Amino acid sequence: MSANSSLLSVQNVTVRFGGLTAVKDVSIEVAKGSITAVIGPNGAGKTTLFNAITGVYEPTEGSVLVSGRDPQRSLTKAVIAGAVSTGLATGLFLCLLVRVEVIWRASIIDLYVFQQPFPWMKSIGVFVATLFGGGIVGTWLPLVLGVVLGISGRMVIWSRTRRTPDVVASAGVARTFQNIRLFPELSLIENVTVGMDRRLNSGFIAALFALPSALHERSAARTDAMKLLQFVGLANKSEEAAGNLPYGYQRQLEIARALASRPDVILLDEPAAGMNPTETVDLMRLIKTIRDAGTTVVLIEHHMRVVMGISDRIAVLQYGEKIAEGTPLEIKHDPRCIEAYLGKEELG
C-alpha cells in the first residue's frame, strides 16, 4: 500500500527507553475512512505506539506521516527571523544592562536641567553613542554574548519542540487516553470547547475587551460543543464538572472532546475499558457513526467483541513487534495471534 492512499502511515517506528525497546520497527498503514484496531497483550507497546504517533514521545527511529506529510515545525524563514531578532534584542538588552548607570547619567541626568525643556534629540544621540561606545568589554562582548545566547536559545527550543503533541494535533490527529485525562474542574461543555481550540482564532485584544468578534466566536463554539455532547449523549449534563461524571461517561466525554477539533483521524486508547456490555454496544455504534461521518478511527482495545465487531483491519503487537496484520477473519485464524493470546499448545 502506498503512502498516498493511507491517511496515517506509521513507517518503521522504533521507540527505545535507554536499553528497553518498547516498540520495534512497527509499520502500519491506516486507510482513509477505515477503523483500524491495534491489539496485543499488556505491555506489548500499544500505548507507546500511540504516544509516538501523537508526539508525546519522539520515535527513536522511523517516521509517522499524516496525509503523506510529516507533521513538524519546519525551519522556515519565520523561525530564523525570530531567532535572529531574539538574539539582537538579547544582545542590546545585555549591552544596556551592563552599563545602565553610565548610559543613564550621560543621556538623562547630565542633559536635564530642572524644569527646563529637555533636548530629546540630543539625548537620543548621546544614548546611542554611549550604548555603542563602551569598547570591547562594555559593548561588543555583551552584544555578541547576547546574540549568541538569544539565537542558540531560540534554536534549541525550536529543535526540541519540532514534533510536540500540539503540532501533531494541528495536523488533524486527535486522541483519547487510556487513563482518562479530562479537565476535571471544568464543566462538560468547557471540556469540549477546549478541544475546539485549534479551530478558534480570536485574539488577545478581542478577548481583553470582550469585543463582539470574540463573543460571537464563543457562543458559536458553545453551540457546536452542545451538538457534540448531544452526539455522545451527555447534553443533559453539560454544566456539570467533568470530574464528577461516572467513569463510562468520562470516556464518552473524552471522545467528544477529541472530535471537537474536527480531526482527520482519531486515536482511541481502550475506549471500552471499564464499560458494561450495554455501554459497550453503545460505544461500538458510536465509533461506527464517527467513521461514517468521515473521521478515520484507530483504536487500542482488549474487548475482542468490539475489535472483531467493528474493525476493518487489525494489527497485532507483541513485545513491541508487529506479529500480524489483516482483516478480523484472518487474525482470528492466525496461529501466531492465537499463540500470543492463548499460549502455545503443548505437543507430546
Next chain:
Amino acid sequence: MAAATSRFSLFSKGQLVVLGLLASTPLIDVAMPTLRLSAPMRTVVTSAIIALGLNIVVGWTGLLNLGIAAFAALGAYAFGILTCEIYPFQVGFWWGVLLAGAVGAFAGWLLGAPTLRLRGDYLAIVTLGFGEIVQDGLKNLEAITKGTQGINPLPAPSLPGIEFSSETPVRWFYAYLAILAVVVFLCRNLEFSRLGRQWFAVREDELAARCMGIQPDKAKLKAFAIGAALAAVGGALIASQLSSTGEPANYDFQMSILALCIVIVGGIGSITGVMVGAIVMVGLNNVVLPIATQSLQNAGIGSTENVLTSPDNYKFLLFGLALVLMMRYRPDGIIHSGKAVRK
C-alpha cells in the same frame, strides 16, 4: 443557560456586591469623620489589584509565583521614573500607570520566556530568586532609583477640574476604585475568553491540553506577563499614594506572601473571592487593627508599652489563625471559586 447570557453584563453579581461594598466605605467616614477610613482603604484597593494579577498566574494557570512583589516594585519605580520631576519624562499620572503596566508585562515576559518550561517547584524557586534580585538591583542602581531614599515626590491622580491631594482621600479612593473596577472587568473578560479556557486547561492537565493543539508555553507566558502587568499597576498606585517609590526593601518576600494569602484566603481562582480576601486581610492589617489600637489608646486603656492591649501586635497572630482556620473549614477560600462550576 444563565451562565452564557450573564456573560454580557459588565460584572457578575458577586463582583458588583463587593465593588458596591467598597464604594460605600466613605459613608462610614461621613458618619465617623475621626476614623479617616478612606485613606487606608486605598491600600485595600491596590492590594486587590496586585492579588488579581497573582490570581491569573496561580489561580487560573496553576503556576506558583512567589515573586509577585518584584513586579510591583518594577511598576512603582517605572511610575516614579516616568512621572517624577527630577527626570525629564514627566508623563503624568495616567500615562505613568499605563506605562508601568507595560514595563511589568515586559519584565514578566522577560522572566517567563526562558523559565516557564520549568515545572512546579522549580518555577517557584526562580520567581523567589527574581524577587530578591529585583530588590537588590533597585537598591544598587543608585544613579537611577536613588537607592534606599526612593524617588519622590510623585503625582496624585489628576482629572480635569478635580483636584486630588492628601486632603481629599475620598476622591482619591474613588479614583483607585475605578481603576480596580476596570481591572475586574478586564480579568472577567479574560476568564471567559479563549485564552482563559487555555489557562484552565493547562492548569488541569497540561499534556491533555497539548494534545488538543494548545501551546502551553505560550498560554503560560501570556498569563505570566498579564499577571506581572497588573502587579506593576498596583505597585504604581502604591507609589502614587505614598508620593514616593519607598525603598526597594518595601517590596520584599513578605509582600509576595501577603498577596498569595489574599488569593488563598479569599478564594483561589475567583475574582470576587480575591477582592474579599483583600478586604479581609488588608482591611484587618491596615484599617481595623490601627483604628482599634488608636481608639484603645484614646480611651486610656491601651498604650504602646503594654503589648497585650495594643491590637496592632496581634497582626501576625491573626494572620496565622485566619490561615489555619481557613484551611480547616474552607480550604477553597471564603468565596468558592466555582472552578467546578465554570460553565
